[in-house]
Amino acid sequence: MSLMPAIVNGISIGAIYGLIAMGLTLIFGIMRVINFAQGALLMFSMMISYGIWTITGVNPYILIIIVGPIMFCFGYIVEVTMIRPVLKAQSDVREPLSVLLLTASFAVVLENLALMIFGGNYRMAQSSFSDKTYSVGDVFLSAPRLYGLIIALVVSLLFYIFLKKTEIGRQLRATGQDRNTAALMGINAEKTFAIAFGLGTALLSVAGLVLLPFYYVHPTVGEVFMTRAFIVVILGGLGSVPGALVGGIIIGLIETVGAQFMTASITSVLIYLVFLIVLFVKPSGLFGSPFEW
Amino acid sequence: MKLLEINKLNSGYGDVQVLKDISLTIEQGEIVSIVGANGAGKTTLMKTISGQIHAYSGEILFMGEQVEHLPAHKIAAKGIIQVPEGRKLFPFMTVYENLLIGSTMKHVRKSRQKNLEYIFDLLPRLKERGNQVASTLSGGEQQMLAIGRALMENPKILMLDEPSLGLSPLLVGTVFEIIETISKAGTTVMLVEQNVKRALKLSKRTYVLENGIIAMEGDSSQLIDDPHIKKAYLGL
Numbered sequence: 216m217s218l219m220p221a222i223v224n225g226i227s228i229g230a231i232y233g234l235i236a237m238g239l240t241l242i243f244g245i246m247r248v249i250n251f252a253q254g255a256l257l258m259f260s261m262m263i264s265y266g267i268w269t270i271t272g273v274n275p276y277i278l279i280i281i282v283g284p285i286m287f288c289f290g291y292i293v294e295v296t297m298i299r300p301v302l303k304a305q306s307d308v309r310e311p312l313s314v315l316l317l318t319a320s321f322a323v324v325l326e327n328l329a330l331m332i333f334g335g336n337y338r339m340a341q342s343s344f345s346d347k348t349y350s351v352g353d354v355f356l357s358a359p360r361l362y363g364l365i366i367a368l369v370v371s372l373l374f375y376i377f378l379k380k381t382e383i384g385r386q387l388r389a390t391g392q393d394r395n396t397a398a399l400m401g402i403n404a405e406k407t408f409a410i411a412f413g414l415g416t417a418l419l420s421v422a423g424l425v426l427l428p429f430y431y432v433h434p435t436v437g438e439v440f441m442t443r444a445f446i447v448v449i450l451g452g453l454g455s456v457p458g459a460l461v462g463g464i465i466i467g468l469i470e471t472v473g474a475q476f477m478t479a480s481i482t483s484v485l486i487y488l489v490f491l492i493v494l495f496v497k498p499s500g501l502f503g504s505p506f507e508w
Numbered sequence: 509m510k511l512l513e514i515n516k517l518n519s520g521y522g523d524v525q526v527l528k529d530i531s532l533t534i535e536q537g538e539i540v541s542i543v544g545a546n547g548a549g550k551t552t553l554m555k556t557i558s559g560q561i562h563a564y565s566g567e568i569l570f571m572g573e574q575v576e577h578l579p580a581h582k583i584a585a586k587g588i589i590q591v592p593e594g595r596k597l598f599p600f601m602t603v604y605e606n607l608l609i610g611s612t613m614k615h616v617r618k619s620r621q622k623n624l625e626y627i628f629d630l631l632p633r634l635k636e637r638g639n640q641v642a643s644t645l646s647g648g649e650q651q652m653l654a655i656g657r658a659l660m661e662n663p664k665i666l667m668l669d670e671p672s673l674g675l676s677p678l679l680v681g682t683v684f685e686i687i688e689t690i691s692k693a694g695t696t697v698m699l700v701e702q703n704v705k706r707a708l709k710l711s712k713r714t715y716v717l718e719n720g721i722i723a724m725e726g727d728s729s730q731l732i733d734d735p736h737i738k739k740a741y742l743g744l
Contacts, residue, residue: 307522382612389598389609395560396596398580399589401613401661 219354221471227360229467230367233460234422235440236447237374238415244454245391245411248298248314254441255322256416260286261423261432262329268340268427275340275427276366282420290416294409297321302408322437329434337431345428363425370421371460374414378456387411391454446490452503461501465489509536510569511665511696512557512588517566517576519556525564526552528720534665534698539691541699541707541728543741544717550700551593553717554669558590559583571664585613587664591671593700595654599643603634606642606653610660619662627656630689648679655686659695666690667698672706684710704741708732716741 235257242250250256264282268275298314305311339345347358378384390397390407398404422440430436447466451458466486473482493501512534520526526549534540544550555561557568559580568576575583584590598606607627611620628635631652637645642653651671658666668687672680684706691697701707708714708728716724716737724731731737 382617385601385605385609386612388601389612392598392600393596395580396592396598397609398560399558399584399592399596400609400657401581401584401616402609403579403581 218472218475220356221475223356224360225468225471226464227364228471229464230364231422231425232443232447232467233371233463234367234418235444236459236463237371237456238418239444240448240454240456240459241411242415245387246408251315251319252322253444254437255325257419257423257440258329258434258437259325260420261427261436262333264424264427265338265340265432275342275424276362279421279424282424283417286420287413287417291409291413294412299405326434335434337433339431340427342428359428366425375456383410446486450490450493450500452500455502458500458502511536511571513569515567517556518564519552519561521561526720530722532715534696537694537696538713539697539699539711541701541711541714542717543701543704543707543714548717549720550717551669554590554667554700557667558588584661587662589658589661589663589666591654591658591668593669593673595650597642597650597653600641602639602641603653604638606657607660610657616662623660627659631656647674651675651683663695665696665698669700670702672701672703680706
């Protein structure tokens with residue numbers, strides 16, 4: 216029994232965790248809001264993607280260019296209509312707790328809405344390549360996981376370059392580092408927040424679409440990824456984009472490689488064990504100089 | 509020409525009123541200093557002008573237009589630019605990125621290259637440190653970067669909040685020379701300072717803030733000989 220496929224699968228699912236965590240870390244880094252709806256938004260995005268895929272039959276990866284903008288707009292609107300008023304009302308509060316409650320309850324609403332509309336069935340976008348494998352020597356690698364890995368890595372890299380090199384990316388980082396001073400530079404912090412939330416949600420659409428050919432969608436699919444994404448974000452360093460990717464891959468590897476040697480429940484223990492050890496050694500996470508943007 | 513005019517301004521933080529009926533004017537091209545002790549309301553005045561806090565009542569006119577109700581980013585867009593107390597650089601960005609973010613507003617992006625050249629010429633240390641992360645700069649370099657970043661915004665009026673704070677006497681001299689150069693290049697300067705002697709020497713006119721009211725105002729050259737100023741601020 217070769218370890219090779221497990222390692223590739225681990226890196227693949229890990230990179231997807233990374234994408235989800237990146238959205239979480241982006242929203243936290245800029246708005247100082249922990250988005251408890253990240254998992255539910257992932258599920259929501261997967262449901263939309265599944266819907267469009269069933270109707271059109273287009274290759275799920277191509278759907279990124281449609282679902283990505285849809286989710287960006289959705290996130291933007293959610294921020295403007297729901298989060299902004301609450302943040303405004305609590306603008307003097309250092310840790311705006313009501314926003315956490317808001318995102319958590321929004322997650323419940325989305326999940327039950329999905330249950331109401333789509334029912335509790337498990338669905339998957341069975342594409343022509345869903346069961347395809349590539350053989351490298353005597354090792355067989357699952358095609359959708361390999362594609363997912365490549366897309367997740369490319370999108371992470373593009374996102375990183377976007378933050379570092381573009382005008383909006385710089386504005387986002389500046390707002391994250393010091394929102395009051397950013398305003399003195401003529402940056403509209405409120406608008407930047409909405410963009411950050413939209414982007415964090417758009418990243419989920421990519422994660423959702425690469426999952427769809429090999430992972431079942433159901434109304435509570437987000438919960439699994441949500442817990443993982445939280446660990447990843449803390450492990451990688453809250454606010455750090457490279458940390459999210461590296462943290463994601465570490466967790467993905469432990470999960471899949473560990474499963475070759477032990478039962479799934481023990482791998483979960485192992486994940487938290489590694490998580491705890493990292494926190495003991497470096498409390499700010501692997502890449503965390505506290506809030507680096 | 510009156511560039512900035514403040515009439516009967518009342519401001520503060522929530523229930524705590526700091527400024528009481530402040531009125532002042534700043535003419536195009538001059539250097540005006542606002543001096544006063546700790547807690548006199550200097551920074552509050554600056555924050556109210558730049559829109560970080562909003563006035564209870566009174567008006568702030570900039571080039572004849574009321575601006576006191578505008579949010580901070582719109583005030584910056586008008587050309588009212590603040591160098592905040594304690595520099596407030598973006599700590600994890602490089603020197604160069606800090607300057608770029610200074611020129612992030614659409615209307616100043618066009619002059620970005622020209623401004624960069626001007627600033628590197630005025631503050632050559634910033635060019636040497638271009639790729640260094642801002643938080644690793646020395647205090648003096650940080651102050652220069654904060655000034656450079658503000659200049660990137662094409663200020664019509666440059667408001668400096670305690671630029672000498674935490675700097676060695678030698679560096680304070682350098683910073684004041686830079687302010688003088690900027691003023692001579694045509695930018696109106698409002699200088700808020702605790703270093704009263706230096707502020708009086710540099711500026712044309714001065715307002716003295718005490719407990720949230722303007723206690724004295726006039727030509728700096730006359731105020732410097734005033735017995736009250738000498739006793740309270742110059743330690744003579």
